[in-house]
Amino acid sequence: MELHFFPGQNLLAIKKGDSYLSQYDAWGGPASIGSDPRMPEEPTWPGIYIIHSTHSYITPSWPYSKIKWGTALQDKPQINDVYYQLPSKKWASVKKDTGIERKKIIDQYFTYYGKMKVPPTWVFNDFGPIAIRWFKDTNGNKILDKKETLSGQMFHTTPDNEAEHALGKPVKLVPSHGCIHLKPRDRDTILNIGGFKPKTIFVVHNYNEKI
Amino acid sequence: MKKYNWVVAATLLLLTACQTNANRSLTLSEDGTVTGADGKKVQLDIQGVYDNLNYDGLNYFAGFKIDKEGTNYPYIARVSGDMSAVNYWSFEKIPNDMFVYQKGVHLVTTDGHVYSLEKGEWNLIKLTFPQDSQVVFSDNNSNLIICYPAALEKTVLRKSGCKSLNNQWQQDFVWHTQVPKMCDGRLYAVAQEKDSNILKKIDITTGKAVSSGQLKQIPKDLCSLK
Numbered sequence: 001m002e003l004h005f006f007p008g009q010n011l012l013a014i015k016k017g018d019s020y021l022s023q024y025d026a027w028g029g030p031a032s033i034g035s036d037p038r039m040p041e042e043p044t045w046p047g048i049y050i051i052h053s054t055h056s057y058i059t060p061s062w063p064y065s066k067i068k069w070g071t072a073l074q075d076k077p078q079i080n081d082v083y084y085q086l087p088s089k090k091w092a093s094v095k096k097d098t099g100i101e102r103k104k105i106i107d108q109y110f111t112y113y114g115k116m117k118v119p120p121t122w123v124f125n126d127f128g129p130i131a132i133r134w135f136k137d138t139n140g141n142k143i144l145d146k147k148e149t150l151s152g153q154m155f156h157t158t159p160d161n162e163a164e165h166a167l168g169k170p171v172k173l174v175p176s177h178g179c180i181h182l183k184p185r186d187r188d189t190i191l192n193i194g195g196f197k198p199k200t201i202f203v204v205h206n207y208n209e210k211i
Numbered sequence: 212m213k214k215y216n217w218v219v220a221a222t223l224l225l226l227t228a229c230q231t232n233a234n235r236s237l238t239l240s241e242d243g244t245v246t247g248a249d250g251k252k253v254q255l256d257i258q259g260v261y262d263n264l265n266y267d268g269l270n271y272f273a274g275f276k277i278d279k280e281g282t283n284y285p286y287i288a289r290v291s292g293d294m295s296a297v298n299y300w301s302f303e304k305i306p307n308d309m310f311v312y313q314k315g316v317h318l319v320t321t322d323g324h325v326y327s328l329e330k331g332e333w334n335l336i337k338l339t340f341p342q343d344s345q346v347v348f349s350d351n352n353s354n355l356i357i358c359y360p361a362a363l364e365k366t367v368l369r370k371s372g373c374k375s376l377n378n379q380w381q382q383d384f385v386w387h388t389q390v391p392k393m394c395d396g397r398l399y400a401v402a403q404e405k406d407s408n409i410l411k412k413i414d415i416t417t418g419k420a421v422s423s424g425q426l427k428q429i430p431k432d433l434c435s436l437k
Contacts, residue, residue, distance in 0.1 A: 099388025
């Protein structure tokens with residue numbers, strides 16, 4: 001089984017042998033460098049890669065992504081804060097560690113879920129519950145080694161799409177900064193059929209290539 | 212100019228609100244009790260108080276009424292200077308900031324709509340600000356300086372920075388959660404540029420900015436930066 005992404009068609013296909021078995025909506029980055037001053041959008045770089053792993057992703061680069069998806073929250077309205085649970089099981093301040101205020105959490109949750117409350121878990125990480133990572137296999141052994149590194153581009157869902165999915169609404173994908181956005185249901189389907197299994201070959205085609 | 216100073220973990224001093232007459236020292240404790248300088252107490256029905264404004268002898272608090280299911284209802288509470296009267300107003304959208312404009316109390320909601328308090332009612336006015344705007348300076352008349360953050364969500368792209376209503380200047384730069392602040396008559400802002408943080412000192416009359424070098428650490432109080 002191989003994964004083939006056609007960024008010009010916003011399409012991810014699963015290939016077995018010579019035929020494509022199934023196709024899914026998938027949105028990558030733009031064809032050329034973008035203008036987001038926070039972090040310019042970039043193309044999803046064409047090439048042949050190897051799927052490495054699936055895991056929840058955190059990064060200091062984006063405020064909402066400093067906390068892992070699904071992290072338990074405690075509302076603290078008396079002190080105008082929200083606490084989140086650390087891996088040590090201790091609690092820490094969202095405001096102190098991310099700068100995000102309680103009212104912003106309530107406002108964002110309302111935007112996504114239509115309820116003005118602090119959710120029980122963190123559902124704002126920009127990379128969704130899990131990210132699927134890949135790497136350029138320079139020595140052809142399908143193992144991340146030597147000077148090989150994981151790509152900063154990855155498959156993931158987005159919080160707004162997760163909310164749409166959870167609420168049973170149509171899921172509308174948007175362009176990425178270079179990662180590949182998937183619909184939550186499609187991510188689960190591909191995971192279940194083993195499409196994201198480590199060592200799977202993953203091809204990003206050129207923007208002008210069509211399936 | 213009207214932000215909280217968390218003097219003690221549980222206590223909020225409301226002394227430093229706007230430059231007005233009849234300022235009184237009020238203390239808001241964790242349980243929503245407002246205590247006057249004379250020890251008189253009033254229990255507010257709102258929690259999660261995140262903004263306050265003192266103007267014309269009246270104290271305004273932005274917070275939420277919270278029901279048993281945890282649903283938050285945005286409210287503004289107004290406490291009279293002698294604490295003899297408390298008024299509440301509910302809002303559909305969250306009031307993001309309260310400020311004085313044209314000698315009247317106003318607020319901007321998180322979606323950028325501006326309301327004016329007139330004769331005990333909040334009226335939507337024509338003025339609109341960018342999403343999540345905060346008013347960082349007001350001369351209480353027509354000069355406002357507004358700062359608006361970059362979207363926190365990766366998939367949302369919108370302009371961020373600060374601008375003056377009166378002097379018609381605008382500074383575009385990326386900031387997220389560190390709200391720019393007036394320090395010694397200039398506006399201090401931490402701009403995010405690639406992986407660096409740069410201090411901008413903005414002349415609020417001209418909008419011209421002098422940028423410092425890269426900041427290694429961002430202090431809690433921007434005014435402590437030189």
